[in-house]
Amino acid sequence: xxxxxxxxxxxxxxxxxxxxxxxxTEYRIDTSNEWIVQRTGIEERRFADAGVSxxxxxxxASEMAIRNAGIDKKAIEMxxxxxxxxxxxxxxxxxxxxxxxxxxxGDSATFVPALDIRNQCSGFLYGLATADSMIKxxxxxxxxxxxxxxxxxxxxxxxxxxxxxTLFGDGAGVVVVSATDADRGVRRWNxxxxxxNADKLHMRIWDIxxxxxxxxxxxxxxxxxxxxxxxxxxGKAVFKHAVERMISVLLKTLGDVNQSLNDVDLFLFHQxxxxxxxxxxxxxxVPEEKFFHNxxxxxxxxxxxxxxxxxxAEENGRLKxxxxxxxxxxxxxxxxxxxxxxx
Numbered sequence: 001x002x003x004x005x006x007x008x009x010x011x012x013x014x015x016x017x018x019x020x021x022x023x024x025t026e027y028r029i030d031t032s033n034e035w036i037v038q039r040t041g042i043e044e045r046r047f048a049d050a051g052v053s054x055x056x057x058x059x060x061a062s063e064m065a066i067r068n069a070g071i072d073k074k075a076i077e078m079x080x081x082x083x084x085x086x087x088x089x090x091x092x093x094x095x096x097x098x099x100x101x102x103x104x105x106g107d108s109a110t111f112v113p114a115l116d117i118r119n120q121c122s123g124f125l126y127g128l129a130t131a132d133s134m135i136k137x138x139x140x141x142x143x144x145x146x147x148x149x150x151x152x153x154x155x156x157x158x159x160x161x162x163x164x165x166t167l168f169g170d171g172a173g174v175v176v177v178s179a180t181d182a183d184r185g186v187r188r189w190n191x192x193x194x195x196x197n198a199d200k201l202h203m204r205i206w207d208i209x210x211x212x213x214x215x216x217x218x219x220x221x222x223x224x225x226x227x228x229x230x231x232x233x234x235g236k237a238v239f240k241h242a243v244e245r246m247i248s249v250l251l252k253t254l255g256d257v258n259q260s261l262n263d264v265d266l267f268l269f270h271q272x273x274x275x276x277x278x279x280x281x282x283x284x285x286v287p288e289e290k291f292f293h294n295x296x297x298x299x300x301x302x303x304x305x306x307x308x309x310x311x312x313a314e315e316n317g318r319l320k321x322x323x324x325x326x327x328x329x330x331x332x333x334x335x336x337x338x339x340x341x342x343x
Contacts (some may be wrong), residue, residue, distance in 0.1 A: 041274025
């Protein structure tokens with residue numbers, strides 16, 4: 001049975017930087033740089049321009065990942081696309097990305113399967129578990145695994161929505177997961193979910209139980225209240241459960257392979273809130289230098305946080321061959337997971 005390893009990483013963030021001060025001056029949000037940094041660690045984020053979709057960001061990151069993997073794009077046999085901000089409600093963004101990559105063009109068109117995953121902040125790790133399983137089954141040799149978001153189009157950039165809108169940014173991270181006979185790659189993963197807390201972090205706009213699912217005015221035009229249109233979050237509940245679940249799934253996964261925290265060279269935690277990750281690091285007693293963060297520059301890019309971290313860590317030399325990496329995530333649902341990788 002082959003092992004599954006990450007053969008190439010790539011990322012792309014929009015060029016437009018939006019600082020905390022610009023949230024105040026440009027969007028008139030009643031907040032401050034000090035307030036945001038103190039509570040989240042975020043100093044700025046990236047916003048895509050109008051007309052730019054999730055698959056557009058993913059395309060640039062995919063091209064980088066494929067190039068770094070040293071393969072031709074036609075060698076990709078499957079696309080797994082994790083996002084909570086798809087190009088459209090349907091079809092999935094994986095199909096849009098497939099076409100933009102040119103995998104439908106000409107006599108050599110491959111028409112590879114495209115799978116979208118809707119596990120929000122845990123989406124990339126759910127996708128990694130899927131790619132690992134597909135490769136170990138022998139069904140495919142190269143999977144393009146994407147985590148990409150365009151949050152800026154669907155957050156409430158007013159004082160009313162500041163508890164959520166100050167957290168999020170746009171960006172894409174992509175990895176190529178490949179088969180190998182070498183003794184490396186994904187060693188173990190664990191996933192979990194607790195649907196009892198689904199209402200603690202959610203966005204109700206696609207409530208398909210409603211008739212119609214978007215209320216109509218007298219002229220038949222859609223009319224949506226802000227509490228239905230924008231994300232809602234119980235911050236205290238998210239913080240509490242994130243700490244508990246990420247610590248427990250990390251320790252369980254290490255225990256499954258008879259390893260300890262000391263065996264891990266680099267910890268990559270989902271970039272939702274720097275203060276959550278710092279609290280976990282202190283609770284675990286792990287040296288700060290073993291953690292890598294970039295939320296200060298990008299905010300929370302949801303499904304994009306882990307692959308962007310991987311690409312940047314590899315690019316700047318923090319992540320090197322032979323290192324043992326622990327990836328830990330937590331997101332709405334609630335969902336969570338951990339993966340151990342020998343790089």
